[in-house]
Amino acid sequence: MMSDQITGTTASDIADSVRALRERGVLRPGSVLPPVRELAATLGVNRNTAVAAYRQLAQAGLVVSRGRAGTVVAGLETVAQEGYAPDTVLRDIGTGNPDPRLIPDPAPALMTIASRPVLYGEPVIDRGLEEWARDWMSGDLTDVDFRITVTSGAVDAVERLLAQALMRDDAVALEDPCFLASIHTVRLGGYRAVAVPVDSQGMTVDGLKAALEAGVRAVICTPRAQNPTGASLTAARAAELRAVLAEHPYVLIIEDDHFSMLSQRPYESLIGPEHRRFALVRSVSKFLGPDMCLAIAATDAETADRLGMRLSPGTTWVSHLLQRLALTQLTDASVMAEVADAASHYAERNTAFAELLRDSGIAATASDGLSLWVEFPLPARAIAERLMRRGWLARTGDDFALDERAEPSHHLRLTVHDLSDDDAATLVADLVAAAR
Structure with a gap:
């Protein structure tokens, strides 16, 4: 024994x-x-x-x-990662990536950004970007006082936010199915994930209540374009969730509004006016490109101070060149017009593909985000294997499940916004055949 x-x-x-x-x-x-x-x-x-x-x-x-x-x-648990499969000959429809053709070219902005060197001991946030970010965030955080912090992307922000508030084995509420990076961040940090189911209106009320009763110290929520389901919080659901959280003002709320400028849905928040620990995180990766590695976090003052200690000059601050590049693009009317066009493109292509599926007898709804979340009568792994024989590489819902012992998923997350009309029609036909 x-x-x-x-x-x-x-x-x-x-x-x-x-x-x-x-x-x-x-x-x-x-x-x-x-x-x-x-x-x-x-x-x-x-x-x-x-x-x-x-x-x-x-x-x-x-x-x-x-x-x-x-x-x-414990061991080194592997977690599925976002991105494309470079070594496959199959057409990858599981990437979750934005269309590179719709990411604004940074070259014109690079030619105009200020070149003054930044030295040790200077403020870690570019003042111009901070002012712009405050105006951007204040349009949605109207009832709370907040401070701005800049991090190296949304995942970096979430990791630092959890690290400054939690200890290993603390419980964190995560949406289920869940964004892959959140699963990885929580496991790597040694925290315990508590699953909160997601439906068409976002995080469920009963699920959040159960997580709070289980003693979670942080809640990570996607207010719109939840990955992988595409669900967005409705005003009614957000109000119900805020009422539940009002009894837990010191639980850290992290809202990852990753799709912000591309979203077709209004922003609804879990952050109530009296909540004491919160962070609204918005990265630029979906519209200015993943390689920008920059996110803006609006947080309460204490959380901002703790984050600041983890972003000390000389070690871990975000490059001011990168901050100036982001600001130059974010304040350029032509770049913002490109972002608006990209938002329309993603919505239109996903809506058109969902209509093709419905016309072919597969129930599908285009919600929000870069991908579609489609349910099938058979386990998704069987569908994915059949699609591989037809030349497609798809991603099953099993990758996004928090409980590895859960029943097999019947969902595929399909990234189809970059398919031509002919390719989209072929994929729909192959999905119908695979689902028989």
């Missing part, structure tokens, strides 16, 4: 014993540790001592609690 190999009479000794067994290879990633009561009885210690030992191991990232499945030895 595993409990016979673990030794110690104090929490620290027990944790050290488990660590030593892991380092010697006796315990491998995925190995299930003895239940607390069993271990305590075997070692002749109080149950609370065993609990404390497991907590120390969890905070060190050495074990992970799986609820009823027990406590297991």
Whole structure:
């Protein structure tokens, strides 16, 4: 029995014993540790001592609690990533990428940005970008006081926001199905993901209530164009969620409004006027390009101070050249016209493809975002395998599930906005054939 190999009479000794067994290879990633009561009885210690030992191991990232499945030895868990598959001969319809032809050319802006060197000790936020960002955010955050911080993209912002507020093994509420980067960030940080189901109106009220009862210390929500479903919060749903969160003002709310300027839906927020810990994060990656690696976070003052400590001059601030480049494009009327055209293009192409699917007998609705979330009568993996034989590489809903033991998904996330009319018609025919 595993409990016979673990030794110690104090929490620290027990944790050290488990660590030593892991380092010697006796315990491998995925190995299930003895239940607390069993271990305590075997070692002749109080149950609370065993609990404390497991907590120390969890905070060190050495074990992970799986609820009823027990406590297991942690490993380097792989998480599916966004992007295209460079080594495939198949047509990739699972990328989740914007169309590169619709990303404004930065060359004209590069020729005009100021070249004054920035030195150590100077403000980490470009003043011009800060003023522009404050005006942009204040149009939506009308009832709360906020401060602006600039980070190296939305994922960087979320990672820093969680790090400044949480400890390992703290619980975080995530949408289910969930954005791949959020899954990866939470797992890498050693936090516990608590799933909150998403329907056509966004995060569900009952799901959020259950997550708060489970003790989550942070909630990550996508207010519109939720990835992968495309759902956006309605005004009614947002009001219900704010009412629930009003009783938990110190739970950190992180809103990842990644589709902001491209969205066809109004912004609705979980952040109430009395909420004490919040962050609205908007990156420029979907409309100015993923390689821009820049996001703007509007947060409460304390969160801004903590973020500022993690963005110290000389180490981790965002390049002022990059900030000036973003500002130059964001204040250029011709660039903003290109962004507006791109927004219309994504909406029109997704709507047209959804209509083709419906005309062919497959229920589909174009919501918001770069992709479509389509349900099929068969498990999605079977559909994807059949599509591969027809020359398509699709992404199944299984990649976006928080619970790896969940029932097989019946959804595909399809990125089709860059298909020609002929290719779109061919794909629809192949989807119909694959779904038989």
